[in-house]
Amino acid sequence: MRAAVIHGERDIRVEEVPDPVLATGPGSSGRDAIVKVVASCVCGSDLWLYRGIEPTERPHRIGHEFVGVVEAVGDSVENVTVGDFVIAPFSISDNTCFNCRNGVTGQCLHGGLWGVGTKEEGFADAGQGERVRVPLADGTLVVVPGGNPDPALIPSLLSLSDVMATGHHAAVSAGVQEGSTVAVVGDGAVGLCAVIAAKRLGASRIVAMSRHQSRQKLATEFGATDIVPERGEDGIARLKEMFDGIGPDAVLECVGTKESMDQALSSTRPGGQVGFVGVPHGELPVGQMFGTNVGVRGGIAPVRAYLDDLLPDVLNGRIEPGKVFDSEVSLADIVDAYKAMDERSAIKVLIRP
Structure with missing residues (x-):
């Protein structure tokens, strides 16, 4: 064979x-x-x-x-x-x-x-x-x-x-529930499925972070209410601005790079939760997490x-x-x-x- x-x-x-x-x-x-x-x-x-x-x-x-x-x-x-x-x-x-x-x-x-x-x-x-x-x-x-x-x-x-179960794991790990505000870092298949999962679990607002028009379109079809193309500090500032200056309840990290995790941790509101499913290639900034009370949960779906x-x-x-x-x-x-x-x-x- x-x-x-x-x-x-x-x-x-x-x-x-x-x-x-x-x-x-x-x-x-x-x-x-x-x-x-x-x-x-x-x-x-x-x-x-x-x-x-x-x-x-x-x-x-x-x-x-x-x-x-x-x-x-x-x-x-x-x-x-x-x-x-x-x-x-x-x-x-x-x-x-x-x-x-x-x-x-x-x-x-x-x-x-x-x-x-x-x-x-x-x-x-x-x-x-x-x-x-x-x-x-x-x-x-x-x-x-x-x-x-x-x-x-x-x-x-x-x-x-x-990918669908992995996107679901990101949403479950981040505690997404009825009325949650959510941002999704990553517009690959897992990130797009995380949009589906957040919608399915009842999120009231879902931001897909994407620079690609075809992926933006699919994210919207899956339930994204907003699209943010910015990355890094600009992306963090945009998300905080959208959510009363503090950020969304949950951020779903679906990439696995150090940059994507930094984006997720810095965008989540104090006391919020990051659900991560990207295969990790970096270390967590424990000091930052301590200072913001942002939790991180996830892993292999x-x-x-x-x-x-x-x-x-x-x-x-x-x-x-x-x-x-x-x-x-x-x-x-x-x-x-x-x-x-x-x-x-x-x-x-x-x-x-």
Whole structure:
């Protein structure tokens, strides 16, 4: 089968790799499944590897977002069956351990990450390919009811594997509720989904910080009431001016750079909350936080814990996060997808095998 393999900085290749097989023999738990990928995508966090900011020590498969159809299951799998259409969250979890029961599935005691592996099952495949072996299938995979969905729903279902749930995590972490005032730092797919999440949770005013007209338009469609293109000190001053000189209740940090976190912390009103989901590349200014009583909460999104809540809203059309996909390529052309994401000529690229 074919899959995307990263070899180093800006070096993504589509290669022939071994077909995944169910683990068998002594020591096998029988808890895995084989999923035929229907759609996957490139994530902003994949770009840290692509750009060489995080080094690639050896060639390996890449990608952690996919949806597809179950082709085979192990003897101990109970919750998914052959033929099910499933969503694969970006982290692997058993959904039964202490952490999972407390809603923190990204820190499952027995789970792990695509392309890396799990604590018990060893190496795990990655999502940008034709098929994937899914460890801990009962806990990880979420079955979409009703069999194969309407093709028009595929992008939104795929967004639930990461960006929609991650944007939701930013809003939940920041305590967004009915009547909250919110600003979103970052106009990538996660930031745009954070706008959806803030709207869904009842925010009364949502500011999208964006310089790009196409992204501004989509943010407005998703529920943003205001657009602020300024950055840095100008952006901070603009936000404070908009909210009685003190700033919004919550700021959702959806980028991960030092500059974006500085923007978020300095824009939030005293006593307010930053919800952060961007992969962090900087240190928190604890002294500033002490002086303003601005809290910071967030981290790896517990996608599996959110899907029972978010999936019905996608199926009934209440939210349409799949609109963040503004480009689509075949797996054979995945290099073009990475280039488009890197150059910000696409918000998010959907990949068909």
